[in-house]
Amino acid sequence: MNLTPINFRQRRLAGAVFVCALGACSTVSDPQTQTAARTEALCVRDQVSIRTDFPVGGQHGCALREDGFALTVWPEAAVDARINPSPWYAFSVEGNEEAEVNITLDYGSHRHRYSPWIKSGDSDWRKMKDAQVDVRDEGRIAVLTVPASDHNQIIAGLPIVSVADTDVWTREIAEHHGLEVVEYGQSIEGRSLTALTAGPEDAGSVVIAMTRQHPPELNGAIAFEAFVEKVVARLGEPSFANTRFVFFPMLNPDGVENGYWRHNMGGVDLNRDWFSLKQPEIRTAEQLIQREAAGKDMLAFLDFHSTWSTLVYFHPFSTPNTDSTFPMALKAALDEAFEPSPDWISSHNDGKGTSKNWALQTFRTPGMTIELGDGASRSEAERVGEITADTLFEVFFTE
Ligand SMILES: [Zn+2]
Missing domain, CATH: 2.60.40.3120 (Immunoglobulin-like)
Structure with missing residues (x-):
């Protein structure tokens, strides 16, 4: 893990860019x-x-x-x-x-x-x-x-992990494991939106994972990073040869950098924007996922957050036309690992633009919002991420 704290003395510098495109110029x-x-x-x-x-x-x-x-x-x-x-x-x-x-x-x-x-x-x-x-x-x-x-x-309120800190983690893990860093868009304030991809572009299946739609939810980011680190360590194995991975380590950089509670610079909760796609941070992420998922079977869609206690929001296991094998296996694994076991809250509201609802309605994939408790220790958050990766391996990548 490498969640480096911010450089305390880092200071913002003023600057502006004069842009000309298609004959029109603006500052x-x-x-x-x-x-x-x-x-x-x-x-x-x-x-x-x-x-x-x-x-x-x-x-x-x-x-x-x-x-x-x-x-x-x-x-x-x-x-x-x-x-x-x-x-x-x-x-x-x-x-x-x-x-x-x-x-x-x-x-x-x-x-x-x-x-x-x-x-x-x-x-x-x-x-x-x-x-x-x-x-x-x-x-x-x-x-x-x-x-x-x-x-x-x-x-x-928690140890600070800035956009620059996350960028260091992203670039290091890409370099060490041969992942591609994809700049798929820009936030409202013009920050680069960055994802990691791995595996063949023409693979038959895809796995999506993301975090930091909500700025202070740092324990979710710790679990996300542990999940990604565990997955990428095994990418060279033959059982992964037909799967593409897309990881989003920082979906709301403006909210994080401005010390926001919840929203982006558009004043919107990004985890309510997945159907309306009015915010550039989600619109561009959605476009990347659609491109990456075209013609592939989406095995898992995971969105890591934090809340009052560790729990998972999921769809009813009986949801028609979806395969709930992975969520059910993850529930069993987390139940065994933690005492008390995390709550699993079954909810699906078609009108609510959360990422997991969008994943279900768009890809019939039982998306999961994995929430770490605010007070969870770093080791507990990492363990949730690692168990999620291990369960993914057992369900989809064991011969
Ligand atoms: Zn959240």
Whole structure:
């Protein structure tokens, strides 16, 4: 696994691109330009500042307290329904004062969900001690006690994995295992959308896996990466010779980089857009999947997420014209591996544009949304990914 934490001192740079195509010219802001407004400290008090101008920094307002700061924890603008309550926060505390500061997280009508992690300088991420976190007012307020020193510190809802970190993983795994990196589109802010492909283009079957439609759902990404690493380690074996694999490691780069709770820059939950295809991140992914799946049998369609506890959303095993052998085998394997066993929630709503519903209706493939618990350990998340890969091998690739 190589989920490298972000470089703390990384800063966005301003820039713009002058584009001419088919006789028309325009100035297109690059992703950095559109976030350049956040290059000032949110708050400064007694030589200690609060900043969010780094990749995956949260959406916060800031006020001064006598003994520190108060930060709002804001969701991004939402076009459709009320936003899913996944209040992400990520900010840095910088300064040279030795005294502690108290930081009040004000969730408004939402509630504290992610236990804070902290990273000082070049050290690894560690969980903040319980004694440093005081959750009040039924979760609507959390007061963090933070030692401020001359070492920079980032505090976030989970250890940060930025788009650049994921890109490093993508390029390394492609290089080590001979996978192809496909740039299949651009996000609204102009970030490259990247997938990995493996296996012969004219194979008879295809497997699709994806993650990070929802920015803070990091444990899902850990399971996804463990799944992919286990699969690609066996690609040279004869039983894989007739299968194509398409992996999407970062479906919502703009949401991730802007510290969003849920949506893309279009204010849309991407895992509701698979039928309407109004957002470029999903429209271009759908086009790639359609191209890759043409003439092939889709063996599996896996979408890795995180939620309150580890569980799987799936279709009823009795869904007509679908083969549920793989989902049933995966349920048995996860039941055996975990105590308590993960919930399996059977749901299918034709009108809801989730990836798994789209996979079922488009390819008759029983798509699965595999959710890791917010509090799952890294090893548990990796184990879910590995068990998913092992079960895939048993069902489809065992002679
Ligand atoms: Zn999700």
